[in-house]
Amino acid sequence: MEWESIIGLEVHVSLSTKSKLFSGTASEFGAEPNTQANIFDLAIPGTLPVFNNEALKMAVRFGLAIGAEISKRSVFDRKNYFYPDLPKGYQVTQLDFPTVGKGSLSIILEDGTEKIIGITRAHIEENAGKSLHEEFSGQSGIDLNRAGEPLLEIVSEPEINNAKEAVAYLKKLHSIVRYLEISDAIMAQGSMRCDVNVSIRPKGGTKLGTRTEIKNINSFRFVEKAINSEILRQREVIEDGGEIQQETRRYDANKDTTSSMRNKEVANDYRYFPEPDLLPVVIDDEFIAAIHSELPELPDAKKERFTLEFGLSNYDAGVLTSTREMAEYFEKVAKACGDSKLAANWVTGDLLAFLNKNDLEIENSPIQSERLAVLVSRIKDNTISGKIAKTVFETMIEDSATVDEIIERKGLKQVTDSSEIENLVDEVIAKNPDQVQQLKDGKEQVLGFLVGQAMKLSQGKANPGKVNKLLRDKTK
Amino acid sequence: MIEKTAAELSKALSGREISSVELTQAFLDRIRKQNTMLNAYITVCEDSALAQAKAADKRRAEGDSSPLLGIPIAHKDIFCTKEVTTTCGSKMLHNFIAPYNATVVENCINEGAVTLGKTNMDEFAMGSSNETSFYGPVRNPWDINRVPGGSSGGSATAVAADLCAIATGSDTGGSIRQPAAFCGITGFKPSYGRVSRWGMIAFASSLDQAGSLCKSAEDAALMTNVMAGLDKKDSTSIDKPVENYTASLNDSLSGLKIGIPRQHFAEGLSTEIEKGIREALKEYEKLGASITEVDLPNNHLSVSAYYVIAPAEASANLSRYDGVRYGYRCENPMDLEDMYKRSRSEGFGDEVKRRILVGTYALSAGYYDAYYRKAQKIRRLIKNDFIEAFKEVDVIIGPTSPNTAFELGAKSDPISMYLEDIYTIAVNLSGLPGISIPAGLANGLPFGMHIIGKDFDEAKILNIAHQFQLRTNWHLKKPNLEQAN
Numbered sequence: 008m009e010w011e012s013i014i015g016l017e018v019h020v021s022l023s024t025k026s027k028l029f030s031g032t033a034s035e036f037g038a039e040p041n042t043q044a045n046i047f048d049l050a051i052p053g054t055l056p057v058f059n060n061e062a063l064k065m066a067v068r069f070g071l072a073i074g075a076e077i078s079k080r081s082v083f084d085r086k087n088y089f090y091p092d093l094p095k096g097y098q099v100t101q102l103d104f105p106t107v108g109k110g111s112l113s114i115i116l117e118d119g120t121e122k123i124i125g126i127t128r129a130h131i132e133e134n135a136g137k138s139l140h141e142e143f144s145g146q147s148g149i150d151l152n153r154a155g156e157p158l159l160e161i162v163s164e165p166e167i168n169n170a171k172e173a174v175a176y177l178k179k180l181h182s183i184v185r186y187l188e189i190s191d192a193i194m195a196q197g198s199m200r201c202d203v204n205v206s207i208r209p210k211g212g213t214k215l216g217t218r219t220e221i222k223n224i225n226s227f228r229f230v231e232k233a234i235n236s237e238i239l240r241q242r243e244v245i246e247d248g249g250e251i252q253q254e255t256r257r258y259d260a261n262k263d264t265t266s267s268m269r270n271k272e273v274a275n276d277y278r279y280f281p282e283p284d285l286l287p288v289v290i291d292d293e294f295i296a297a298i299h300s301e302l303p304e305l306p307d308a309k310k311e312r313f314t315l316e317f318g319l320s321n322y323d324a325g326v327l328t329s330t331r332e333m334a335e336y337f338e339k340v341a342k343a344c345g346d347s348k349l350a351a352n353w354v355t356g357d358l359l360a361f362l363n364k365n366d367l368e369i370e371n372s373p374i375q376s377e378r379l380a381v382l383v384s385r386i387k388d389n390t391i392s393g394k395i396a397k398t399v400f401e402t403m404i405e406d407s408a409t410v411d412e413i414i415e416r417k418g419l420k421q422v423t424d425s426s427e428i429e430n431l432v433d434e435v436i437a438k439n440p441d442q443v444q445q446l447k448d449g450k451e452q453v454l455g456f457l458v459g460q461a462m463k464l465s466q467g468k469a470n471p472g473k474v475n476k477l478l479r480d481k482t483k
Numbered sequence: 484m485i486e487k488t489a490a491e492l493s494k495a496l497s498g499r500e501i502s503s504v505e506l507t508q509a510f511l512d513r514i515r516k517q518n519t520m521l522n523a524y525i526t527v528c529e530d531s532a533l534a535q536a537k538a539a540d541k542r543r544a545e546g547d548s549s550p551l552l553g554i555p556i557a558h559k560d561i562f563c564t565k566e567v568t569t570t571c572g573s574k575m576l577h578n579f580i581a582p583y584n585a586t587v588v589e590n591c592i593n594e595g596a597v598t599l600g601k602t603n604m605d606e607f608a609m610g611s612s613n614e615t616s617f618y619g620p621v622r623n624p625w626d627i628n629r630v631p632g633g634s635s636g637g638s639a640t641a642v643a644a645d646l647c648a649i650a651t652g653s654d655t656g657g658s659i660r661q662p663a664a665f666c667g668i669t670g671f672k673p674s675y676g677r678v679s680r681w682g683m684i685a686f687a688s689s690l691d692q693a694g695s696l697c698k699s700a701e702d703a704a705l706m707t708n709v710m711a712g713l714d715k716k717d718s719t720s721i722d723k724p725v726e727n728y729t730a731s732l733n734d735s736l737s738g739l740k741i742g743i744p745r746q747h748f749a750e751g752l753s754t755e756i757e758k759g760i761r762e763a764l765k766e767y768e769k770l771g772a773s774i775t776e777v778d779l780p781n782n783h784l785s786v787s788a789y790y791v792i793a794p795a796e797a798s799a800n801l802s803r804y805d806g807v808r809y810g811y812r813c814e815n816p817m818d819l820e821d822m823y824k825r826s827r828s829e830g831f832g833d834e835v836k837r838r839i840l841v842g843t844y845a846l847s848a849g850y851y852d853a854y855y856r857k858a859q860k861i862r863r864l865i866k867n868d869f870i871e872a873f874k875e876v877d878v879i880i881g882p883t884s885p886n887t888a889f890e891l892g893a894k895s896d897p898i899s900m901y902l903e904d905i906y907t908i909a910v911n912l913s914g915l916p917g918i919s920i921p922a923g924l925a926n927g928l929p930f931g932m933h934i935i936g937k938d939f940d941e942a943k944i945l946n947i948a949h950q951f952q953l954r955t956n957w958h959l960k961k962p963n964l965e966q967a968n
Contacts, residue, residue, distance in 0.1 A: 046582055050803040052571070053563040053585060053682040055717050085799050087846070089823055096802020147819075149807070278846035280855060283688035283796055285718050 009210040015165035020190040021198040028133045028157035029056030040150035050094035062157040065189040066106040075110025083282040092136035105130030114175040125164035170234035186331045217251040233258035317347035332370045343380035381410040422469045432477045489648040489702040503553025507536035510555045523641040527600035535597040552595035557647040560601040563682040572604040572616040575830035585682020594709045603637030608686040611903045615834040624962040629888040632662030638696045639666040655690045657907025660919035664883035664931025667921045671703040675914035676721035679714030685800040687793035690911045700948035704728035731942045732949040737771030740876040746782040747881030756930045759923035777872040781864045785909040791858035798842030866913040883919040883931030921957040
């Protein structure tokens with residue numbers, strides 16, 4: 008039987024506010040345990056929450072970026088459960104009246120077509136602390152640095168049909184929140200986390216199958232693998248005549264399998280009710296308009312502009328706008344060298360290949376945009392050939408000298424002096440009498456060979472156009 | 484001297500008739516003598532009180548004439564204080580010393596008031612008799628076999644028995660006004676949001692409001708001047724200028740329209756109290772006020788709605804007492820769940836457990852709509868009743884409580900205890916200001932007159948209360964403690 012899978016994602020991003028959601032404590036990653044928790048974060052009796060307006064602005068920013076309905080009135084609720092890393096015994100979240108309502112984003116499928124994925128809602132909530140089970144034998148440590156950090160939970164519609172789409176959706180979200188500068192969204196550090204809901208049904212079916220939830224996956228790659236592994240597991244269960252249990256599962260990357268979590272939440276009733284310590288958050292059109300006016304150019308708009316303004320292919324424009332930093336890098340190179348296509352080739356080609364190989368982000372590239380722009384300019388003004396440029400590029404990675412210094416020092420400047428080229432051409436003609444004869448007899452393809460010989464003789468430095476012309480003239 | 488109102492003491496201090504140190508010492512002597520029997524204080528702060536008194540005398544010598552400078556007061560043990568334990572009347576917090584002062588406490592310190600100690604209360608403010616305290620019941624100074632009311636019973640007894648000049652209290656369903664009525668003193672609950680809740684340990688966040696228990700309405704006005712104001716640390720505190728509550732105490736009441744709610748003079752009200760209140764109302768007519776009946780048709784639903792909303796909020800507010808970070812932790816827990824269960828079972832008393840259970844139930848899946856949501860609807864109806872009534876009248880006056888103080892142990896059935904707050908609860912559900920002032924004695928026990936104002940009409944009801952006290956002596960009546968002993 009053919010199966011189709013239905014996937015929905017719940018993504019938590021940590022909002023990069025200066026202080027926590029309801030207290031003035033700073034919240035930076037990697038601080039000593041419990042050094043970033045004040046009396047409110049510790050749930051000392053008598054303390055009260057004060058809502059951080061920055062978190063609201065960031066949520067609205069996100070909502071506007073995905074074309075979502077923005078609630079004029081959102082309400083915080085208490086979600087009640089006991090756990091040592093939840094000091095108050097309840098988490099403050101938004102249940103019925105989230106700040107961000109229905110919206111959507113588009114992803115590009117492998118075949119190049121676009122798919123719109125609906126976003127059900129995005130709500131603001133506080134993070135819990137961290138339980139440290141490993142370091143203390145027989146006991147658990149509690150680190151409350153993270154407790155009360157602002158999160159935006161973004162819930163997708165169950166409109167994702169396979170693991171690749173899920174990853175494309177995640178990457179798009181990642182890109183958007185980073186464009187908006189509302190989160191670092193670093194999965195490895197937990198500032199972006201993903202819970203995946205997966206179910207399968209016979210292809211073409213209309214009824215949703217029972218779903219399982221895979222919690223807290225911390226990389227794009229694992230999201231893909233976890234989904235594929237879970238789909239496979241569900242198929243096997245069903246095909247063996249079994250039934251899928253609605254449950255929470257955990258993905259084990261080493262074994263590449265999901266397993267049922269000891270389900271402490273099975274019978275959990277969170278007893279949500281409106282948080283009486285906070286007033287409903289009320290905003291007006293002016294507030295929303297002010298945020299709207301400050302929105303940066305977003306990936307989709309930038310991509311379109313890149314195709315129109317720079318004449319790039321859809322694909323190249325997509326790659327170059329996948330992160331804000333990459334887009335900025337490219338634009339600087341393109342503008343400085345005046346040849347956007349050549350700039351695009353270099354950024355998506357040699358530079359990206361190098362960065363990927365070395366697991367570097369473009370913002371950490373050893374070659375700054377200004378230097379790459381000079382390199383591209385030297386190709387454009389015929390100082391060096393494209394081939395020589397690759398050598399220069401390699402050198403630039405290690406060497407902080409300017410592009411021109413490197414070309415000069417290594418003697419890589421293209422030979423354009425006519426007499427020098429004439430000497431080269433004469434030498435090639437003298438050494439290859441047979442081929443010259445063939446060319447004279449009208450065998451055009453031999454010209455390429457002769458040009459190649461001349462280039463080789465010049466160690467690639469000769470201007471190929473000039474070599475070509477001279478060879479033709481001298482073999483008439 | 485210690486029997487005087489704070490306003491009188493303030494005059495005596497500024498006239499150099501007495502120093503704050505002398506006054507403080509007098510109160511401390513009185514506490515030492517009477518507290519063992521009355522059990523009004525959980526903690527007495529002798530040394531720091533005298534040090535504060537000394538500092539107050541110095542400030543006064545330097546020309547500071549803040550009204551409550553050097554006046555010895557007490558704080559209900561629900562307000563967090565840095566120096567001594569804040570127990571909230573519970574074993575759960577028997578060892579808890581807050582790392583900060585409540586805003587109310589801080590405001591009093593800045594004014595220069597002297598903190599004599601922390602007063603006894605029903606556990607987590609849950610109770611109407613002060614019998615649920617882990618530290619034992621408080622005695623009513625008018626009859627030590629009777630309760631002082633609750634939950635601010637310690638504060639009420641302390642003021643009534645001259646163990647302090649003024650005491651702070653908190654009022655979630657009547658916890659300032661009812662004990663004030665039972666103890667023959669003035670108890671004032673400002674509008675919700677007028678006084679910061681920062682540092683006041685939460686029982687039911689949408690209802691809790693800090694206020695004061697005093698010897699006169701004038702003292703309540705002085706104290707409210709100190710306590711009230713916007714606090715950025717409490718999101719529900721109101722951004723509205725604080726009036727000078729003493730400035731309007733002597734405004735004329737001519738033309739004042741007083742509403743008498745039919746439902747507050749109905750079945751259940753003791754005849755002596757009804758008679759006394761109607762008698763008291765005549766004083767206002769003499770001052771040119773008119774009296775009309777008003778309707779609060781949903782008042783009978785207030786106790787039921789309250790006992791859903793308050794426990795629901797409490798069930799979450801009290802989740803933080805888990806034995807993990809502070810407070811009581813059971814001996815030798817086997818594992819996490821054992822620690823939670825036993826710490827909470829052993830740390831909380833019966834009434835607190837009862838309300839956590841009720842609140843948890845009311846919020847449970849499948850019951851939420853029937854209980855919590857419905858109670859919130861009723862709450863809106865009750866508030867609307869007041870809005871309607873206040874279209875006709877300026878204030879609403881009735882009895883504070885249907886009966887005078889009952890005997891210790893007399894109300895073993897929680898429902899009959901809850902009904903003691905039948906007139907006060909609706910005021911909390913509506914967020915309105917209310918004051919109870921002594922209006923007479925029934926069989927030798929005091930009862931209170933309850934004046935309810937519009938939202939943020941604190942100045943008006945203090946004015947109305949003060950005018951009554953200028954013309955009557957009920958607030959000056961004192962229990963005979965020697966006889967009580």
